[in-house]
Amino acid sequence: MYIYDDFDLTLVAERVAEFRDQVARRLSGELNEEEFKPLRLMNGVYLQLHAYMLRVAIPYGTLSSKQLRALAHIGRRYDRNYGHFTTRQNIQFNWIKLSDLPDVMADLAEAGLHGMQTSGNCVRNVTTDQWAGVAPDEIEDPRVWAEILRQHSTLHPEFSYLPRKFKIALTAAATDRAAVRVHDIGLRLHKNGTGETGFEVMVGGGLGRTPFIGKTIKPFLPKRDFLSYIEAILRVYNQYGRRDNIYKARIKILVHELGAEKFAAEVEAEWRNIKDGALALDPAFVADIAARFRYPDYKALSDNPIELKRARAADPKFEGWFRNSVTPHRTPGYAIVTLSLKPEGAPPGDATSEQMDAIADLADRYSFGEIRVGHEQNLALPHVAQRNLPALWEALDAVGVATPNVNLVSDIIACPGLDYCSLANARAIPVAQELSRRFKSLDTQREIGRLHINISGCINACGHHHIGHIGILGVEKNGQEFYQITLGGRADENAELGALLGPAVPYAEVAEAIEDVVAAYVELRERPNELFVDTVKRVGIEPFKERVYATR
Amino acid sequence: MTAPSQQKLKVQGAAVITANRLSDGAVVYRTAAGAWTTQLADAAVVTGTQAAKELLARAAADENIAVGAYVAPVDVGADRIEPGNLRERIRVAGPTFSLPACIAG
Known part of the structure; x- marks a missing residue:
């Protein structure tokens, strides 16, 4: 964790006082909306379809358990008991009242959190690898x-x-x-x-x-x-x-x-x-x-301890989760654990206040009080002793964040879309929900292999659809929701933009079209471990196009 | 994308003026009496661009109560007013899925 000094804490506290005054002046009419809007945006406050939305920065995706509890508290006390982790290592609260915002900011400041650099034409929250360090x-x-x-x-x-x-x-x-x-x-x-x-x-x-x-x-x-x-x-x-x-x-x-x-x-x-x-x-x-970045006091442990070996051999469910969600750590005997915020049928990236509190407790118990936020809208516990993985898995499963679908087809990235966002043209979350239901079988997901689906509800691309292996972009045509599909995008060191498959398909058909794309891939790949993006690169988009549009 | 408030105004059918309440962001509608209501049924319905522009101008001037006023299409039935597009249906009814439930108890 990075340890804030008095300068940081003072800066955030002064910002809260300043914003409290600005909100009071706006509510009294002393400031008009044109004057106030840039001020609220500089603190991460947007006005969306149903309410104000507050975006809180999580610099480089690192959170302490205290900070995660503060976010849980904000959700519980001022919002509707949940928050939405975004594609930029931020969290958003969707139902905040302007009149509550000064108190929200004050509560966040106590944990060293704020909304600065999450909006406006400034240098935004700087992001990095969620496994940094x-x-x-x-x-x-x-x-x-x-x-x-x-x-x-x-x-x-x-x-x-x-x-x-x-x-x-x-x-x-x-x-x-x-x-x-x-x-x-x-x-x-x-x-x-x-x-x-x-x-x-x-x-x-x-x-x-x-x-x-x-x-x-x-x-x-x-x-x-x-x-x-x-x-x-x-x-x-x-x-x-x-x-x-x-x-x-x-x-x-x-x-x-x-x-x-x-x-x-x-x-x-x-x-x-x-x-x-x-x-x-x-x-x-x-x-x-x-x-000022403090690293945990790791114990001298060995990789692959007996507790882990036994659990892997004894429980296929644990083994499936381990293979999917646990990643090697630079320190022997430790592991990085990804927590999927993509359970079947749920809005991608959402976590309830109870889940956030429970994850904070588990971070204290198993990860030296530290949590990470990734741009894929999942969380991670970065310092877990491998011998504790079986106990941690049971606890994570109990709070619904141990779905072993990380990097698989149901680990979908989606923006809030038209269900929340005033800029959107089409919904994104319901499309993600429908896809995650259609691909709910973990056996099927494992057989498909690594496949990233990214969904944006408008051209602003908060769901990063251009760099999804399969990208889905919602557009509006004559008042109806349609979706353009792109294939072959990737966000990694070989980043590429996806190629447009063909005409947009209506809302009712988009999930089926994606199923067609995936079925075509399974037939076209040269070997089981040829990734979707590699198959697209090798064969081009034509075979996928034929499959999707043959009956449309 | 361009928000409705920033689009060129062209009203073909029935419409209402909608905005978000300043204090909490709640969806509100302009009434014939020049007030704001959270009930679409109580909104003033206008037809045509000119009437919509006039109502919008008065509503927009009332920005210390409600902000971001714009013209929204509606369908007027015999006994009720319905939102005229998906965006407005979502603004009335909320997101089209269940909000996250309490899992951990």
């Missing part, structure tokens, strides 16, 4: 760098009114679990030829109306230049970004229109002016930030 395949903990960016960007006056929102993601692992290539800036920690660790810098990735995979403009950026180079990118964007047209305002359009080379040259020119100034990172400062 514990993944065996990472070269160092990327959260240190996410935290440096958080500190630098929070309330930064120069970057609080960017042309549009700005999303940064980091990874330090061989496998990209943070989808860095589809962010405004993606950063990949790696070693160069001399063994020095630095960053590959990618810019101009993004989804939404005009999706792009980010372009690498700096193959290797030394650590000392981390802040100055990112600041140079933001300055170029701030200067040239299209403020005249909201649909062209993201940095991806600027990079595309200028070309990556010219954009990089602009950044280099700006960077030359600032790289040796105050933003050059002193290793002592970085070490200080790193020292």
Whole structure:
């Protein structure tokens, strides 16, 4: 966990007092809506279909048990007893009253939580690998760098009114679990030829109306230049970004229109002016930030202890969950456990206050009080002793978060869609629910193998449909919900955008169409472990198209 | 996407003015008396673009009670008013699925 200091706590507390005053002035009519809207957005407060929605930042997806309990409390006291974990390592509450919001913010602040950088045209909550600090395949903990960016960007006056929102993601692992290539800036920690660790810098990735995979403009950026180079990118964007047209305002359009080379040259020119100034990172400062990430006091344990072996041999249900939801840890004798928030027929990413409290208790008991939030809308316990896995599994199963479907076809990513969102054109959650019911058989899911379905209720793509192995985009045609299907997208280190399968299908047919796609894949794959995306890459989309549209 | 409040106004059938209540975000409708109600049945129904524009202008000026006012289509039956599209049906009735239940007790 990162330990906040007095500066952080004071900043959040002052923000609460400021927001309390702003809300009071709005409710009294002293501020009009035009004046108030940007102020509430700067605190993560949106107005949705039925109510205000509060988005709370979970920096780099790391939560303490105390913080998770605070979120459970917010759900219970001020909302409808649940929260929705999003695709950006945030949580949203959908039924909040404006008049309650100052108290909500105050309760969150007591746990070091807030809604800053979850809305508005600023640098948003910086995201990273949910297994940061514990993944065996990472070269160092990327959260240190996410935290440096958080500190630098929070309330930064120069970057609080960017042309549009700005999303940064980091990874330090061989496998990209943070989808860095589809962010405004993606950063990949790696070693160069001399063994020095630095960053590959990618810019101009993004989804939404005009999706792009980010372009690498700096193959290797030394650590000392981390802040100055990112600041140079933001300055170029701030200067040239299209403020005249909201649909062209993201940095991806600027990079595309200028070309990556010219954009990089602009950044280099700006960077030359600032790289040796105050933003050059002193290793002592970085070490200080790193020292505030406290790691558990792991015991000296061995892998594959007898308790685990016995449980695996004795209980096929436990074995199935273990194989699906438990991942190797960098420390011997420990494991990372993913908690599926995708039980059959449930809205993806939702957790009740009771579940959050129970998970917080289990984190205290089995994971050194720490929980992680992933962009796939699942949670993880990052530090579980392998000998405790059987007991943990029983406890997780009792609260409904041990469905062994992680990375399988029913582990669906979906935005809130038209059931909540004022921007949506079509529903996303009911489509996910129907698919999870149709693919409820775990045997069938295991036979299909890894397959990511992503659903967005509008072109803004909060469900990241472009990078789903199967992407589903809701559109409206003459007042009816239709769904475009894309195939072959992926969010990992080989990120690609999916290709459009064909004409959109109506709501009533979308689940059946996806079943057709999956059935075609099972027939087309060369071998049982050829992934869906690899089959699509090998055979193209035509065979899938024929299957889906033959009878439509 | 473009929210209804930002779309070019063109009203072909019956319509009401809807917004969200400032204090809690609840869905409200403009009444003929110039107040706001949570009941669609009590909303003022207008027909045609001009009438809708006039009612909308008065409603929008009342933003200290309700915000984000826009024109929403309705179907008017013999004895009741129904939302005219899925978005408005959801605003009246809530999400189209059961909200998460208490699992852990």
